[in-house]
Amino acid sequence: EAAVTQSPRSKVAVTGGKVTLSCHQTNNHDYMYWYRQDTGHGLRLIHYSYVADSTEKGDIPDGYKASRPSQENFSLILELASLSQTAVYFCASSDVGLQDTQYFGPGTRLLVL
Amino acid sequence: QQQVRQSPQSLTVWEGETAILNCSYEDSTFNYFPWYQQFPGEGPALLISIRSVSDKKEDGRFTIFFNKREKKLSLHITDSQPGDSATYFCAASAGGNYKYVFGAGTRLKVIA
Numbered sequence: 001e002a003a004v005t006q007s008p009r010s011k012v013a014v015t016g017g018k019v020t021l022s023c024h025q026t027n028n029h030d031y032m033y034w035y036r037q038d039t040g041h042g043l044r045l046i047h048y049s050y051v052a053d054s055t056e057k058g059d060i061p062d063g064y065k066a067s068r069p070s071q072e073n074f075s076l077i078l079e080l081a082s083l084s085q086t087a088v089y090f091c092a093s094s095d096v097g098l099q100d101t102q103y104f105g106p107g108t109r110l111l112v113l
Numbered sequence: 114q115q116q117v118r119q120s121p122q123s124l125t126v127w128e129g130e131t132a133i134l135n136c137s138y139e140d141s142t143f144n145y146f147p148w149y150q151q152f153p154g155e156g157p158a159l160l161i162s163i164r165s166v167s168d169k170k171e172d173g174r175f176t177i178f179f180n181k182r183e184k185k186l187s188l189h190i191t192d193s194q195p196g197d198s199a200t201y202f203c204a205a206s207a208g209g210n211y212k213y214v215f216g217a218g219t220r221l222k223v224i225a
Contacts, residue, residue: 042117104158106155
């Protein structure tokens with residue numbers, strides 16, 4: 001049974017529109033992460049959270065917001081989607097800290113037109 | 114600026130051969146190096162990891178060799194199987210509250 005799930009699995013959005021990507025984990029982990037994956041860049045950290053109602057900026061936070069309403073749920077919000085945000089987005093969770101093993105969801109493929 | 118570099122970008126080997134995937138880094142404070150395996154359509158999953166106090170870590174057919182002086186490490190996959198065909202990411206962390214830095218990945222194809 002998948003411990004980190006993401007929805008939707010794929011989405012087509014229009015430039016300037018609002019996009020919300022959702023992540024749910026049943027690992028009972030404190031840490032959750034949002035990454036984007038682009039060809040040639042590997043995985044880059046957008047936002048992360050180590051406790052509900054608090055989020056931290058990652059390496060590429062510009063153009064993205066995050067929300068952690070509960071330990072299990074972590075959302076990534078694109079208020080004004082742009083073409084450059086076309087990518088695959090992965091959510092992950094880890095138990096104790098940033099260096100702990102991260103468990104990834106299946107990803108969301110986002111296409112901004 | 115990529116702090117973690119991987120080579121080659123793609124690699125094709127025959128079944129039974131040893132695949133060698135390379136990784137190098139710039140930041141001398143990095144002390145933990147996990148390798149993640151990603152199959153198409155799935156998220157990455159931890160395969161094997163090593164800490165900088167060790168120079169070798171083995172887990173079945175997968176072995177990491179680590180050279181701290183040269184800031185290089187490599188993942189060796191012996192007796193490669195078609196099921197090993199995936200993208201492999203090398204990552205690095207400085208420990209504590211420092212985040213992972215991922216390389217761009219090596220796409221491995223094993224031909225039967």
